Amino acid sequence: MVKKVFEKPLSWLERILFLDFIRGLSITIRHAFRRTITTHYPYEKLTPPKRFRGFFGHKVVNGKEPQPAFDEWVERFKIKVEPGRSRCVVCMLCKRACPVPQLFEIEGEKLPDGRRRVSVFNMNMMLCTFCGFCVDACPVDCLFQSDIHETASYTRKDAVLNLELLERIGRDWQARREDEPDRIWIDDAQRQKLWYENDLKLPEVRR
Amino acid sequence: MIQWLVFFLFSGIAVLSALGVVFLPNPIYVILALLSVLVSVAGLFFIAGAELVGAIQLLIYAVAVTVFYVFVLTAVPWEKAIKKDPFYRVEGLISFPLVLALYVEMVLVFLIGVSVSPKGQFRELITKFGNTEVVGAILFSKYFLAFELVSLVLLIGMIGAVIIGRKEAQTYEDHSS
Amino acid sequence: MDSVLAWLIITVIKILVILGIVLGIGAYLTLVERKVAAHIQRRPGPMVVGWHGLLQPLADGLKLLTKEDLFPRYGNRFLYNLALVLALVPATLVFAVVPFGPEFETFGIKVKPILTDVNVGLLLVFAFGSMAVFAIALAGWASNSKYALIGSMRKAGIVVSYEVVITFAVMGPIILAGTLSTYEIVQKQIEQKLWYIWLQPIAFVVYMFAVLAEMGRVPFDIQEAEAELVTGFTVEYGGMKFGLFPLVEWYVEGLSLSAIAVVLFLGGWSPINIPFLGFIDPLFFLGPLSPFVWFALKVTLLFLFILWLHWTLPRYRIDQITSTAWKVMLPLTFVNLVLTAVIAPLIWR
Ligand code: SF4
Ligand code: SF4
Numbered sequence: 001m002v003k004k005v006f007e008k009p010l011s012w013l014e015r016i017l018f019l020d021f022i023r024g025l026s027i028t029i030r031h032a033f034r035r036t037i038t039t040h041y042p043y044e045k046l047t048p049p050k051r052f053r054g055f056f057g058h059k060v061v062n063g064k065e066p067q068p069a070f071d072e073w074v075e076r077f078k079i080k081v082e083p084g085r086s087r088c089v090v091c092m093l094c095k096r097a098c099p100v101p102q103l104f105e106i107e108g109e110k111l112p113d114g115r116r117r118v119s120v121f122n123m124n125m126m127l128c129t130f131c132g133f134c135v136d137a138c139p140v141d142c143l144f145q146s147d148i149h150e151t152a153s154y155t156r157k158d159a160v161l162n163l164e165l166l167e168r169i170g171r172d173w174q175a176r177r178e179d180e181p182d183r184i185w186i187d188d189a190q191r192q193k194l195w196y197e198n199d200l201k202l203p204e205v206r207r
Numbered sequence: 208m209i210q211w212l213v214f215f216l217f218s219g220i221a222v223l224s225a226l227g228v229v230f231l232p233n234p235i236y237v238i239l240a241l242l243s244v245l246v247s248v249a250g251l252f253f254i255a256g257a258e259l260v261g262a263i264q265l266l267i268y269a270v271a272v273t274v275f276y277v278f279v280l281t282a283v284p285w286e287k288a289i290k291k292d293p294f295y296r297v298e299g300l301i302s303f304p305l306v307l308a309l310y311v312e313m314v315l316v317f318l319i320g321v322s323v324s325p326k327g328q329f330r331e332l333i334t335k336f337g338n339t340e341v342v343g344a345i346l347f348s349k350y351f352l353a354f355e356l357v358s359l360v361l362l363i364g365m366i367g368a369v370i371i372g373r374k375e376a377q378t379y380e381d382h383s384s
Numbered sequence: 385m386d387s388v389l390a391w392l393i394i395t396v397i398k399i400l401v402i403l404g405i406v407l408g409i410g411a412y413l414t415l416v417e418r419k420v421a422a423h424i425q426r427r428p429g430p431m432v433v434g435w436h437g438l439l440q441p442l443a444d445g446l447k448l449l450t451k452e453d454l455f456p457r458y459g460n461r462f463l464y465n466l467a468l469v470l471a472l473v474p475a476t477l478v479f480a481v482v483p484f485g486p487e488f489e490t491f492g493i494k495v496k497p498i499l500t501d502v503n504v505g506l507l508l509v510f511a512f513g514s515m516a517v518f519a520i521a522l523a524g525w526a527s528n529s530k531y532a533l534i535g536s537m538r539k540a541g542i543v544v545s546y547e548v549v550i551t552f553a554v555m556g557p558i559i560l561a562g563t564l565s566t567y568e569i570v571q572k573q574i575e576q577k578l579w580y581i582w583l584q585p586i587a588f589v590v591y592m593f594a595v596l597a598e599m600g601r602v603p604f605d606i607q608e609a610e611a612e613l614v615t616g617f618t619v620e621y622g623g624m625k626f627g628l629f630p631l632v633e634w635y636v637e638g639l640s641l642s643a644i645a646v647v648l649f650l651g652g653w654s655p656i657n658i659p660f661l662g663f664i665d666p667l668f669f670l671g672p673l674s675p676f677v678w679f680a681l682k683v684t685l686l687f688l689f690i691l692w693l694h695w696t697l698p699r700y701r702i703d704q705i706t707s708t709a710w711k712v713m714l715p716l717t718f719v720n721l722v723l724t725a726v727i728a729p730l731i732w733r
Contacts, residue, residue, distance in 0.1 A: 018589075021697070028696040032423040040431065235463065235525065242518065259564075262507035270514045271547060277521045278540045282533075339504065339564055 048147040050180050053130050055148040056123055056161055057169030058086040059141060064178070070140045080115035086167050087142035088118040097137035103127040104134075121163040126156060146173045214254050221247040238276050245269040259339050398499050402479050410635040411441045417634070417691055424695045444627070451623035456527050459620065463526035468625055471519030471632045474512040478640040481505035483567045485653045485676040497676075498567050505566040506558065509644050510551055513598055516637060517543040520607065520617050523629070527620030535616025538702055539607035542597050545709035550594035552717035556580070556587040556724040557648045560731050566644070570652030576731055579657045581649040583727060586720040588649045590713050595641045595690070597705065600633055602694045606702050642686040646679065650686075653679040 014020055039046055048054065061083050073089040074081055090108035095101050103126075109119035135143055146169050153159050161169075220243060227240035245268045252261030346354055415430065415437060422429030430437030455461060480499040487496045502508060517540050524536025557580045558564060561572040573579060581588050597604040608616045618629045651657055653675035655665035667674045700708070 021693075024696045025692060028424045028692065031426055032420070032692075034426060036423070036426050036428045038427045040428070235460075235522075239463075239466075239522075258502055258504045259507075262502075262504040262511060265511035265515075266507055266551075270511055270517070271544070274514075274517055274521075274540055274544055277518060278537070278544070280525075282537070 048149060050147070050177055052147045052149065053132050053145045055125070055146055055151055055169060056134075056166060057144055057146045057173055058088060058121070058163070058166040059144055059170045059174060060084055060167055061087050062174060066141045073140055078115050080111055080113075080117045082117070084171075086118055086121070086163065086170070087140050088121060089140055089142070090116065090118050091139060093137040093139060094134035094143050097133040099129065099131065099133065100127045118163065121166060123161045123166070125151060125159040125161060144170070144173070146170075147177070210254055214251065217247045217250040217254065221251065234280050238273065238280055241276070242269060242273050245273065259342050394495060395499070398497075402499060403476065406476060406479055406636060406639065409639065410631055411445065413635040413639070413687070414444065414631070415441050416688075420688065420691045421695045424692070445624075448624045448627040453625070454620075454622040456529060456620040459528040460526040463522045464620075465625075467519045467523035467526060468628055469519075470522065471516055471629060472636075474515035474519075475632045475636040475640065478509050478512045478637075478644075481508055481566050482640060482643045483570055483647065483652060484679055488672060496567065501565055501567045503563070503565045503568075506554060506564045506569075506644075506648075509566075509640070510547065510554075513637065513641060514543050514547045516598075516633065519629075519632075523621070524617040527617070529620050531613045531619045532617045535607040535613050535619075539600065539617065541702065542600075542604060542607070542705060542709075545706050546594045546597040546713075549590060549709050549713045549717060550598070552714065552721065553587045553590040553594060554648055555717070556584045556720050559721075559724050559728050560584075566647050570647055570654070573651045574654050574663075577657070577662055578659050578731065579649065579651040579654075582657075582659045583731070584649060584720065584724070586716055587724075588645075590717055590720075591645060591649070592690075593708075593713060595638075595645065596693065597709070598641065599638045599690070601638070601690060603697045603700045604705055605694075605699060606705065638687060638690060639683065642690065643679075643683050645686055646682040650682050 010020060061081055063083075065087060070087065070089075073079070073091065077089050077091070079089045088106075090106060092104075092106055095104040095106060098104060103124040105120055105122035105124075106118070107120035108116050110116050130145070132145060135145055138144075148169065151159075224240040224243035224247065228237055228244060231237050231240060245264060249261045249264040249269060252258070252264055418440070419429040419437070430440040433439045433443045455464065481502060483496070483498040483501075485497045487494055489495070520539045521536045524532040524534075524539075557569065560576075560580055560583065561569040563569060563572065593604075596602075600607050607613075608618075613619075618626050621629065646652060655663045655667065655674070655678050657663055665674060665678075667677055670677055
């Protein structure tokens with residue numbers, strides 16, 4: 001059954017005295033004299049939440065890999081595990097999952113000792129939709145999306161992330177945020193500033 | 208001196224744009240020329256000291272009436288507007304005597320008006336009481352009957368327009384139901 | 385000859401002063417608008433260029449001037465440029481009949497701070513005010529774009545309806561004052577010790593609605609309607625040509641129409657009024673400057689009120705707008721006219 005909901009019609013008093021106008025105007029004027037709540041972007045920057053879907057990175061081997069998946073994949077592909085380098089096992093699952101697969105350029109190489117490792121990993125960010133499917137697909141928790149959101153570049157070439165860059169982003173991110181609890185909003189002073197008013201005003205937010 | 212200069216300026220513009228109204232091929236340009244005629248005639252009124260008539264000329268002819276023309280013409284796509292459609296020659300020929308009669312009447316009225324007040328007695332009245340007041344006084348004393356008749360004609364026109372509009376709305380509703 | 389020369393010089397000075405003030409203030413009103421809008425939405429607005437963004441209009445102007453001048457294919461270049469002139473000239477001409485203050489004397493010359501005190505000033509205001517519609521219609525037609533065309537058609541529809549309404553709305557004050565000259569209307573209000581808003585609240589409300597419609601402000605901004613028409617008739621304009629339209633329509637015209645509202649309903653340059661008793665002037669210490677300050681203050685407040693409305697209300701549909709004009713506003717003004725005719729003899733005395 002479709003329930004139709006109509007707006008309550010205005011009473012004559014409201015129509016003649018423009019009460020609805022006045023109500024709206026009073027709301028805006030009250031807001032006009034309150035503190036502004038924006039961040040002054042290029043001068044102040046907010047830290048996005050941990051699950052933010054920004055630029056990509058490769059997490060590096062540091063002993064926190066998801067086990068036993070990582071060991072299994074390493075075993076299967078005979079991957080050379082170097083601490084401090086990318087965890088990638090060249091399974092191409094990220095490329096399979098991607099709606100724009102041609103943005104990936106993934107190649108592995110065979111080392112003289114018979115083991116393998118990733119040698120080329122380019123991602124063309126001009127084509128990416130930041131959907132995050134590749135991240136979900138990665139079996140060893142290697143590819144991830146960081147909190148870097150200033151993605152503009154002066155040339156198209158700069159929009160391609162190569163392996164070195166991905167590793168650097170990953171190292172940086174692991175150092176900064178890996179231990180953070182995985183929540184939507186972080187307990188950040190900057191973020192608090194945004195919601196300071198809710199703490200005071202809205203009953204449902206008050207703790 | 209300055210008055211004469213401005214007078215000739217405005218009348219020159221008026222005549223030129225009137226020629227434009229007749230001869231320009233593109234309807235949008237025709238409307239613009241018409242606008243220019245109306246505005247420059249308003250300027251002439253201002254110079255002659257008939258400020259009320261000038262302002263009303265601006266308000267009613269230059270804005271209200273011409274807006275409707277523009278309103279209609281801007282709906283013409285540009286390809287059609289550039290095309291030079293043939294004019295309505297036969298209709299023009301038929302209506303020619305009527306237009307001629309109108310012009311003769313205008314000249315007659317003008318001459319009669321000059322003969323009534325050859326030295327411009329009204330001018331003193333106008334400077335004494337102000338433009339608007341004089342027009343109002345004349346309109347509501349000497350020409351009261353004509354004024355009322357004209358308003359009656361306008362009323363009839365308005366009612367006719369409303370009725371025509373309503374009819375269309377009804378057929379539209381019948382169609383949809 | 386001497387007096388003619390003096391008159392000429394004074395007039396030229398007046399023209400320059402008025403043009404300077406109007407265009408300068410018009411440019412700076414962009415900043416005011418952005419600040420008001422920002423604070424209503426709890427943003428700080430422009431903050432970077434100059435102290436609290438004070439130089440922002442200059443930066444905007446520079447940016448607009450240095451932009452590429454684009455022209456739509458198959459457009460009509462003559463009309464496209466003519467529309468700009470048609471927009472700017474009538475809007476600034478309105479200021480010719482706005483009285484900024486009472487007559488004063490400097491260097492032995494009496495100066496009325498009004499360009500021409502025509503005795504049909506008000507009619508001219510509305511004639512010029514609605515001439516902007518030609519600019520918009522031509523801009524829409526000449527740029528050969530359907531958005532522009534739709535925008536201009538909507539604007540023409542609105543102006544045609546609200547022109548009638550505004551003319552009847554100002555009839556009330558005109559009857560009370562018994563004159564069409566803007567300068568004398570204010571003087572009559574001072575003589576009668578009465579702001580006409582006290583007797584004409586209906587006319588004032590209707591007038592404000594019509595002002596919003598003529599300025600293309602919310603709730604009547606359907607000719608711009610960013611969400612559906614991009615920006616209406618200015619879609620195909622670029623650079624400073626684009627900047628000129630909002631400057632004229634929102635700021636110059638807005639200023640002139642609020643100035644006329646102040647003249648008609650709020651007693652022009654007179655201080656705060658208690659009906660029939662007199663005037664209270666809290667700014668008496670400014671001496672002969674106080675009338676000018678009062679006038680500027682009232683116009684500013686009225687303009688800020690319009691901005692406040694703009695950033696509060698949603699937009700009406702075109703049919704709602706026109707039916708409000710013809711079915712609500714126009715009958716209201718007629719009622720008001722009859723009421724005024726009944727009271728007027730009491731006021732005249
Ligand atoms: S985020 Fe989506 S589009 Fe971008 S690389 Fe990953 S899967 Fe492909
Ligand atoms: S899914 Fe992960 S491990 Fe597999 S190729 Fe992509 S990044 Fe490397």
